[in-house]
Amino acid sequence: MSTEPDDADLLAAVARGEAAAYAQLVARHAPRVLAFARAVLGNPTEAEDVTQEVFIRLWQRPLAFDAQRGAFTTWLFQVTRNAALNHRERVRGRESAWDDDQPEPADESPGPEDACALAQDEARFHAAVSQLPERQRAALALVYSQGLSGQAAATALGVSPKALESLLIRAKRLLRSLLAEPQPHGDAT
Amino acid sequence: MKSSERPERPAALATSPLQDGRDASPDALEHLIQQHWPDADASPAFMARLQQIPLQFPQSPPERLRRAELRARLIWPWLLGGGLATASALGGFAVGALGLVGPAAPVDLTALAFGVL
Numbered sequence: 001m002s003t004e005p006d007d008a009d010l011l012a013a014v015a016r017g018e019a020a021a022y023a024q025l026v027a028r029h030a031p032r033v034l035a036f037a038r039a040v041l042g043n044p045t046e047a048e049d050v051t052q053e054v055f056i057r058l059w060q061r062p063l064a065f066d067a068q069r070g071a072f073t074t075w076l077f078q079v080t081r082n083a084a085l086n087h088r089e090r091v092r093g094r095e096s097a098w099d100d101d102q103p104e105p106a107d108e109s110p111g112p113e114d115a116c117a118l119a120q121d122e123a124r125f126h127a128a129v130s131q132l133p134e135r136q137r138a139a140l141a142l143v144y145s146q147g148l149s150g151q152a153a154a155t156a157l158g159v160s161p162k163a164l165e166s167l168l169i170r171a172k173r174l175l176r177s178l179l180a181e182p183q184p185h186g187d188a189t
Numbered sequence: 190m191k192s193s194e195r196p197e198r199p200a201a202l203a204t205s206p207l208q209d210g211r212d213a214s215p216d217a218l219e220h221l222i223q224q225h226w227p228d229a230d231a232s233p234a235f236m237a238r239l240q241q242i243p244l245q246f247p248q249s250p251p252e253r254l255r256r257a258e259l260r261a262r263l264i265w266p267w268l269l270g271g272g273l274a275t276a277s278a279l280g281g282f283a284v285g286a287l288g289l290v291g292p293a294a295p296v297d298l299t300a301l302a303f304g305v306l
Contacts, residue, residue, distance in 0.1 A: 017248045019243040019244075022242070022243055023240055026236065026239045026240055027236070030231050030235075030236060030239055031230065031231045034231050034235075039226075048235055051231075051235075051239070052238065052239060052242070055239050055242055056242055056246055059242050059243055059246060059248065060246055060248060121225060122225050125221065125225040126225070129226075140222055140226075141226065144219060144222040144223050144226060145222070145223070145226040172218050172219075172222075175218065175222075176218055179221075
């Protein structure tokens, strides 16, 4: 792992037109970009479109990243969020929802009863998350799902660390109250 | 998302706070977020689609070369201008030098002609 080239080296190679370096960047970052795009948009198909848009841009304009302004991943999340918001603008009016076409079960595969409980929990949690405002969802995604530091997450969202903290507090408060509400049965999506 | 990049999920998923009494204290909530945040596993087909981007959107020319080309576009007129100015100065100097020699030459040639005659 330590022998792998870092992102800056790969970007320099991409700028020289090396597709192999681009492929490495895709393998390294595409899942995170996709996850974050999905957190912002709440729609897996749109998240894929946005992720593709981000990587087209990365391929065509690798020198848009300035290492002096911060980490590559922070910049990537910034670009992803902007692309997602632009995408949202373009398709405004369409309802977004957390679709449950995915989550791959964890490796420790629970038994049938556990799996059922897990599915209910996840569906319930996803439904609550989908009701959060976009900024709050993005803040939660960056900090708790992507594991970014407060500073990096704040930079990616274009807010101060204090504002990020406030976003997280409000997000968690809202999420808590949404989870406390009784859930209507029969609609798992 | 790769499972290695996510916070590890505890084995006892069925006993999550969501199910047992809706316990959503701050710590439990953060744990829940990490545990249940929707995965967005990139399918092999989608990853393959991303890998195709260099074939569908060729860099022509690569960005660094494009920048070098832009710089060259700005520099060449200056170099050309400088070259022309130098050539012009050298030409002027040559003409000037001929001008200095010139008045004497016809006289000498005339004298030489008369001498021959």
